[in-house]
Amino acid sequence: MIKPDTSELSTLSLAIIGLVSQKPCSGYDIRKVFATTPMGSFSSSPGAIYPALKRIERNGWIRGKTSDQKSLRGKSIFSLTNEGRKLLQRRLLRPITRDDVIWRMDDLILRFTFMEEIVGRKSTLRFLKEYRQETETYAASLADTLEEMRTLLSTSARLALEHGIESYRMNAKWATRSITEFNSPTQSNPQN
Amino acid sequence: MIKPDTSELSTLSLAIIGLVSQKPCSGYDIRKVFATTPMGSFSSSPGAIYPALKRIERNGWIRGKTSDQKSLRGKSIFSLTNEGRKLLQRRLLRPITRDDVIWRMDDLILRFTFMEEIVGRKSTLRFLKEYRQETETYAASLADTLEEMRTLLSTSARLALEHGIESYRMNAKWATRSITEFNSPTQSNPQN
DNA sequence: AATTTCATGTAACCAGTTACATGATTCA
């Protein structure tokens, strides 16, 4: 009984699909982005990128075109299919869970990066509000734990816990600021 | 040509060894910690914990004792060996690299959690200073990138980048505060 | 001509996930 929901997508695959959605690119292009930009928290190793591209293509979410018809190893440019765009939309619109906030913060930020163009400003704002809510709530629950355990904790254990609390609070603040920036009419784009 | 350096240790294994170092515990104890405390960003699934315990034991870093001599499946309590303690010390004392800061922040915080008891206050302070240095430097380099690319970025891409910058700055600030707390003589413990 | 960079690939390995299984103990 293998799970038939083929819509699962690792964070790396999400990053790849997101990049391809911005503009068609080759495996090498993607590797360069991961190796030289602040998106560098993804592996740029060929052993990760090329198999991932094949998987994604096999699923019909991107399609590669060999530009150079002569050489056997023609550089292949991938672009997003309609199916791929639909998948990406679904993936980005998923409601944020507490588990996301505990285990997959990088995934959430990555989703945000592509969000505006793929699902529009309105959904992006909804995402940011959920994000603020979940990070604030989780920070509060960590703060409760801290108070309950304060006396039992060593200095480093306490400081590590405080690190977590501050980190989630910072995330909530960032979301708040992002919401106001998205609302400020730098550029009116009332679509969606 | 397999790498003979057997000192490699995944973040999960580090967490397990760290817990065992604090007090001997069973696989189930560890699972409970991961499932119910702020250390919950580790998998508590049996498929992760028990194989990891076996690997670590096979390497001689922990040793399990079956408490109940009758039953076949006696609950086994693991405690740290001398070799294990040495390994843990080496692992915690590793200098912090930029790669750690980009890819393994959670590993760094985990190391910090166990640091005071395993390598003493002096080394912990050194760690915190390195941590502050590296996070500050990286935040600055991200800020440079932001200024270079500012005009090219979409709102969400810019905000995502700013998220990274703020996050690293928060980490540096946390380190600064932790350093002062470690220096303040709440409890004089001039060992090491 | 030699080196570097572009560009793609693959084979071996490994740790962690999911899902299921099992037996012992405690509690209602």
Add this chain to the structure above:
DNA sequence: TGAATCATGTAACTGGTTACATGAAATT
């Protein structure tokens, strides 16, 4: 006695790592 919890395990799978290989184009 039946359910929940304690406690450990394992089989199948999967995605990413490391390391190596290859061949073409550009640069020196």
